[in-house]
Amino acid sequence: xxxxxxxxxxxxxxxxxxxxxxxxxxxxxxxxxxxxxxxxxxxxxxxxxxxxxxxxxxxxxxxxxxxxxxxxxxxxxxxxxxxxxxxxxxxxxxxxxxxxxxxxxxxxxxxxxxxxxxxxxxxxxxxxxxxxxxxxxxxxxxxxxxxxxxxxxxxxxxxxxxxxxxxxxxxxxxxxxxxxxxxxxxxxxxxxxxxxxxxxxxxxxxxxxxxxxxxxxxxxxxxxxxxxxxxxxxxxxxxxxxxxxxxxxxxxxxxxxxxxxxxxxxxxxxxxxxxxxxxxxxxxxxxxxxxxxxxxxxxxxxxxxxxxxxxxxxxxxxxxxxxxxxxxxxxxxxxxxxxxxxxxxxxxxxxxxxxxxxxxxxxxxxxxxxxxxxxxxxxxxxxxxxxxxxxxxxxxxxxxxxxxxxxxxxxxxxxxxxxxxxxxxxxxxxxxxxxxxxxxxxxxxxxxxxxxxxxxxxxxxxxxxxxxxxxxxxxxxxxxxxxxxxxxx
Numbered sequence: 001x002x003x004x005x006x007x008x009x010x011x012x013x014x015x016x017x018x019x020x021x022x023x024x025x026x027x028x029x030x031x032x033x034x035x036x037x038x039x040x041x042x043x044x045x046x047x048x049x050x051x052x053x054x055x056x057x058x059x060x061x062x063x064x065x066x067x068x069x070x071x072x073x074x075x076x077x078x079x080x081x082x083x084x085x086x087x088x089x090x091x092x093x094x095x096x097x098x099x100x101x102x103x104x105x106x107x108x109x110x111x112x113x114x115x116x117x118x119x120x121x122x123x124x125x126x127x128x129x130x131x132x133x134x135x136x137x138x139x140x141x142x143x144x145x146x147x148x149x150x151x152x153x154x155x156x157x158x159x160x161x162x163x164x165x166x167x168x169x170x171x172x173x174x175x176x177x178x179x180x181x182x183x184x185x186x187x188x189x190x191x192x193x194x195x196x197x198x199x200x201x202x203x204x205x206x207x208x209x210x211x212x213x214x215x216x217x218x219x220x221x222x223x224x225x226x227x228x229x230x231x232x233x234x235x236x237x238x239x240x241x242x243x244x245x246x247x248x249x250x251x252x253x254x255x256x257x258x259x260x261x262x263x264x265x266x267x268x269x270x271x272x273x274x275x276x277x278x279x280x281x282x283x284x285x286x287x288x289x290x291x292x293x294x295x296x297x298x299x300x301x302x303x304x305x306x307x308x309x310x311x312x313x314x315x316x317x318x319x320x321x322x323x324x325x326x327x328x329x330x331x332x333x334x335x336x337x338x339x340x341x342x343x344x345x346x347x348x349x350x351x352x353x354x355x356x357x358x359x360x361x362x363x364x365x366x367x368x369x370x371x372x373x374x375x376x377x378x379x380x381x382x383x384x385x386x387x388x389x390x391x392x393x394x395x396x397x398x399x400x401x402x403x404x405x406x407x408x409x410x411x412x413x414x415x416x417x418x419x420x421x422x423x424x425x426x427x428x429x430x431x432x433x434x435x436x437x438x439x440x441x442x443x444x445x446x447x448x449x450x451x452x453x454x455x456x457x458x459x460x461x462x463x464x465x466x467x468x469x470x471x472x473x474x475x476x477x478x479x480x481x482x483x484x485x486x487x488x489x
């Protein structure tokens with residue numbers, strides 16, 4: 001129930017229309033000259049409040065930065081890794097460009113200018129601009145739902161197009177080459193499990209012996225671990241185990257007899273309990289500092305690329321490493337030899353080996369730099385492939401082998417069958433059958449003119465003439481019959 005408050009001023013009595021919002025806070029619906037107008041005003045305000053059309057005008061006058069930091073981001077329910085990514089995009093792109101604008105004043109024109117500035121002035125790539133726009137749209141959508149703004153300033157605003165690159169899928173031969181280059185038995189089993197199950201990294205590294213039913217040869221995927229990389233992560237925890245996979249639904253995968261035997265042997269040899277990690281991070285080992293046996297003459301190596309000042313330096317020198325700056329193997333060897341000499345002379349203390357901070361889970365970056373990338377380089381397959389590429393290969397191999405599309409979708413945990421359909425014909429040479437059919441059609445031999453074919457053509461010609469004469473006779477007979485009937489009548 002609203003009311004009217006009187007206020008005395010230099011221009012006489014003024015009447016303030018007052019009401020309470022949904023939270024019970026006292027709000028003003030305006031100041032009027034007459035009490036009657038004020039009563040009508042608080043009635044309109046309460047009617048609009050009852051249908052959800054009236055918000056707090058003060059909230060729309062706050063800046064985008066204040067709304068995002070005080071209301072949207074703390075209360076937005078998202079995954080922890082997504083929150084880290086949103087935090088970076090907010091600080092790096094969204095708030096510096098649009099944070100100073102008040103919510104009520106933010107219009108599509110400002111968003112278009114912001115996108116153009118990111119592209120032209122800051123050199124942001126189209127995928128990055130698209131991700132930043134997703135964060136901005138999420139803020140504005142919430143503000144529109146909360147009646148902080150009346151329009152969605154980002155709706156209809158386009159971002160630079162992002163070219164979709166073809167997906168490279170490794171073949172069985174290329175996978176075998178990478179597998180042969182691995183030297184640790186645990187890492188080999190990890191890679192083999194990933195290629196045969198298609199699990200995501202967080203699902204794979206969170207597997208425990210209790211998740212496997214060896215008799216039924218069924219693996220249950222019920223958890224996933226996420227690795228937080230931001231410095232300001234909550235409670236300083238780096239690895240967080242979620243009680244659900246990415247698709248928020250448990251799934252069960254059938255395994256081959258061979259893989260089940262390997263996993264059971266691995267569990268037995270390492271004496272793993274039901275709750276232990278199936279693939280724990282190995283203990284860090286101290287690697288000796290590399291020192292090249294012999295350095296080539298820098299005069300024979302040529303010059304580096306010009307630096308920002310346009311200057312060039314001899315490869316294989318400290319100056320080239322520091323001032324070019326060049327990171328080729330020769331320049332790195334020169335620095336390694338220089339530092340080794342200083343350590344040998346007692347002028348430098350050996351640097352302590354880098355420690356792996358983990359609770360037992362394998363960090364993705366550590367696995368790639370220490371296990372996966374060296375094996376890919378040794379296999380020399382000709383293109384860059386990530387551990388996640390094994391998941392793509394798993395899906396493509398299944399579909400190429402004739403597996404049902406719906407079965408593959410459920411096995412991978414995809415939310416949409418359209419996502420699984422992208423792996424159809426993804427293997428190299430999958431469309432070769434179409435090209436072979438086209439080539440066979442274009443290069444087919446011409447039908448040779450044989451005596452039998454000529455005789456057949458003459459026979460068909462005689463039959464056509466006979467049909468034509470017969471039709472003409474029938475037409476003549478019909479006309480004669482018609483004239484006779486008309487004369488009789």
